[in-house]
Amino acid sequence: MTALGFLHPGHSAEADYPRIEQLLSSDIRVDLVRADPGEEGGEADGEEGGYTDASLRLGAPHRLAAGVEQLRLSGAEAIVWASTSGSFGYGWEGAHEQVRTLATAAGMPASSTSFAFVHATRELGAARVAVGATYPRDAAGLFVEFLRAGGVEVIALHAAGATPVEAGVWGEAEVFALAREADASGAEAVLLPDTALHTVAFLPALERELRKPVLTANQVTVWEGLRLTDRRVNAPGLGALFTREPIVQV
Template sequence: MTALGFLYPGHSAEDDYPRIEQLLGSDIRVDLVHTDIGEDAHREDALRAMGSAERLAAGVQELRHAGAEAVVWACTSGSFVYGWEGAHEQVRGLAVAAGMPASSTSFGFVHASRELGLRRVAIGATYPDAIAGLFADFLRAAGLDPVAVHASGILTAAEVGTWGEAELFALARAADHPDAEAVLLPDTALHTASHLTVLEKELGKPVLTANQVSVWEALRLADRRVNAPSLGALFTREPIVQV
């Protein structure tokens, strides 16, 4: 049994995680601890406060007791808002506090994109323009090329959590661009786990979503690879055979 730990801010789309655990269909356990969201606002100061070291450290003891082998800060905006170097410092501090390998959703997007050999991507953000722009900057720092950025202007995670299939698909379509090799949907407050294969079929390219890449990143940290076609192209890569 591989136990994966996640620190998830507030309550919006946390039900994606047991759904993903079910779709993995393997000896994987997903443990979720909710962190204090503070002020629910897609605004730079509020997001920095939400991802502070103190707030993240408060949840790690429960994950240690659950036997987690790796921990992911399951929040995109609360990590990339610190910038490339600041986001690295954030996960280094989390690893020290947790006593286990650590990462964040933002780095999950970077590592997943590299896994799929992607460079040119389109971003479909629920956030206001300024916050969506910070995510694009983060990806550029990682060597990716955001060829299109669509921002929906939603101010709170709570509102995003009420979005259903219609809003999700409208976001993905609005974000897509002919030059993009994949579409990235970076909000962990957005329900996506049940729609990944249909999204990819409709757009004709990989779709990476925040909760999906968060779980994939935790598996990467735990040195596990799982083939799960229901979770999209990212989970259908063949394992590397060591010879």
């Protein structure tokens, strides 16, 4: 049994994780623990300028430490901070320090969703990508800067300007619209970075429509946990990242 531990920033899209667990091998367990939200609550607000500040508060070391012991007791072998904005908001070097602090506190390998996107993009060999962010444009721009620091070329960005609360109730129609708006000729993959967004149920259909890999926050977060434990799982229901097979052209 491989046990993966995830620190989650709030309540949005939590259902993606048991869904992913069902689509993985039966000897993989996905344990989800909420990080301490503090007085500001479990999500960043969606206002220009305030989004990043709230994300930085959310990703503060003492907040993340609150859930570490529970994951240790669960038998987790690796831990991932399941927040994109709560990691890329610190910048490339700051996010590395965040992960090092988390790994030291947990006594196990650690990472975050932002690094998961970089590693997953490399895994697919996608040199040029398009990004569809629910975030305001300033926050989306910071994610693009993070990807570029990791060697990923971003050729298109669409920022929807939704709050995490709004994104958390988006369904299939809204997710498909976001991906279509983001896609661009020449992009070898489309990235949807918000962990508040329900996407797992739509991954195969998204990839068939766009005819290219689609990477979404909760999908890459679990893949990153598997990477940290040296597990590779073939799970077609989780998209090209979990099969590394070409998208079928229709």
